Amino acid sequence: MAISLPSSSSPFSTLSLSRKPLPFSCSLPKSPIKTKKFNARIIAYKAGLKSKQRIQKINEEVSPHRAVSAVRLLRIEQGGAFADLLSDKGRGAAENEMAYVERTLGFRTRDLEDRDLRLVTDIVGGAVRWRRLLDHLILSLCHEERTFREMEPLLLQILRIGFFEIVKLAMPPYAVVDENVRLAKVALRPGAGNMVNGILRKLVLLKETNSLPLPKIEGDARAQARALAVIHSHPVWMVRRWTNFLGQEEAIKLMNWNNGDPRFCLRVNTSRGYTRTDLVEKLEMLKVPHEPSPCMDDFVRVQTGLQTVIQAGLLREGVCSVQDESAGLVVSVVDPQPGETIIDCCAAPGGKTLYMASRLRGQGMVVAIDVNKGRLRILKETSKLHNLDGAITAIHSDLRLYSEKTNLKFDKVLLDAPCSGLGVLSKICDGIEA
Ligand SMILES: C[S@@+](CC[C@H](N)C(=O)[O-])C[C@H]1O[C@@H](n2cnc3c(N)ncnc32)[C@H](O)[C@@H]1O
Incomplete structure (x- = not known):
């Protein structure tokens, strides 16, 4: 007769296998x-x-934001996760994240505070954005190429964090060395910590003497592009294309812009009854530095503090949306007027649809078409949140098929066809490599 044992996590199994008494009579x-x-x-x-x-x-020795950053970097590299989505703070996200950390590193850290979360976002975003340069430096400082090529993934992420903190964040170098050595020791083994110690200390010396092993911009166009690609952490094909179109000087400016701190804009949701003054008051309360857009009445510029805005729930509650002024300017060209019917041909996720609908002031309709069901769902959900679902008709269809079977006439047409996204690389930390 087959006997099936109960699963080991049940208290019965503890009782039956180890015969230890349960802490209550049973x-x-x-x-x-x-x-x-x-x-x-x-x-x-x-x-x-x-x-x-x-x-x-719960491990008290290791700095929690570095442990979480290392695990996020692993998830991005091995699991194809998107850096920006990992920063989303949905329900249960923190608990899920800690479960990941525990499974990967074998220990938990204390729960992250807002300050830790901002550090995680900066470190993960920076290590992803600068990966080409960081890997070049790590490889140059390893004894042999094989050491780098065969390095275990977690160790590589810890080194990337340390290199980014020293080279790009200019953090106090010996604190960075100590913290990352400790992480490697606890999460891997003492030998891994010694290796991190050796390589990071070499890096600190080179940085202090201004002699980082950077490639020289010399040789033919291809060789120069390869060197620039490492120094500015962009793919070689992008460097070559921009150098051909714009010349080297402008191409370098463009790459510096992509690698610089992005500026974000918030658009106040007038459809929910908020004014720009309301939004400005809330930003002041949150101490988020801001300035009103000089060209768009409903927009406010924020250079830093977007995470604070998100965490304070301003997007979730529909007070404002993150939208670039350039997107707003497109809507200004369409210039929606109350009573008009407008077709938005490639509408999802709906930033321009929503802004157009809000400018109809309750009279008229935007017909929003998109071939992508998931993105269209986001549009529908946001239109409800913004009280605009009565002014938007969302249609899931390929525009080419829809145009054949409908004979509706519209006052205005917006066609925002898919693009390369190369103009917004500064806002998407994994955009360059993706
Ligand atoms: C640049 S995005 C649009 C962004 C949008 N206008 C906004 O402001 O949020 C391009 C959109 O075109 C959609 N698309 C691509 N081909 C399409 C087609 N044949 N018919 C309808 N939509 C299409 C994509 O699914 C994508 O959502």
Whole structure:
């Protein structure tokens, strides 16, 4: 007869396999009422165990934001996760993240505070954006190429974090060395910590003597493009294309712009009854530096503090949207007037649709077409959040098929066809490599 053992996580298995007494008296339940009580006690016991394990496994030695950054970088490289989406703070996101950290590193860190989260966003975004340069430097400082090529993934992420902090964030170098050595020791083993120590200390010396091993811009056009690609961390094909079109000087300016701090704009949602003054007051309360857009009445520029705006719930509550002034200017060209019917031919995720609909002031309609169902769903959800679902008709269709089967006439047409996205690389930290 086959005997199946209960799963090892159940208290029964503890009882039957190890014969340790349970921390409460336990007899087989006879009535349904007793079963309920019995189950409740088991749940309480399990919860107690879990919280005990949690407390035991929280590691106080390692800086939490570095541990989380290393795990996020692994998820991006090995699991194809998008850096920007990992920063989303949905329900349960923090708990999920900690579960990932525990599974990957074997310990938990304390929960992240807002300041830690901002550091994680900066470090992960920077390490992804500067990966080409960082890897070139790490490779140059390894004894042999094989050491770099065969490096275990977690160790490589820890080195990338350390290199980014020293080279690009100019953080106090010996603190960076100590913290990353500790992370490597605890998450991997003492030898890994020694290796991080050796390589980061070499880097610190080279940085202090201004002699980082950067490639020289020399040789033919291809060789120069390869060197520029490393120094500015862009793909060689992009460097070659821009150098051909714009010349080297302008191409370098463009790459510096892409690698600089992005400026974001917020558009106040007038459809929810908010004014720009309301938005400015909220930003002042949150201490987010801002300035009103000089060219668009509904827009406010923010250079830093977007995470604070997100965490304060201003987007979730529909007070404002993140939208570039350039997108707003497109809508200004369309110049929607109350009573008009406008077709938005490639509408999702809907930034321009929503702004056009809000400018109809409750009279008229925007017909929003998109071939991508998922993106169109975002448009529908946001239009509800902004009280604009009555002014938008969302249609899931390929525009080419829709245009054949409809004979509707519109006052205005917006066609915002798919583009390369090369104009917004500064806003998407993994955009350059993607
Ligand atoms: C640049 S995005 C549009 C951005 C949008 N206007 C906004 O402001 O949020 C281009 C969109 O065109 C859609 N698209 C591409 N080919 C299409 C087609 N044949 N018919 C309809 N939509 C299409 C894509 O799914 C994508 O959502």
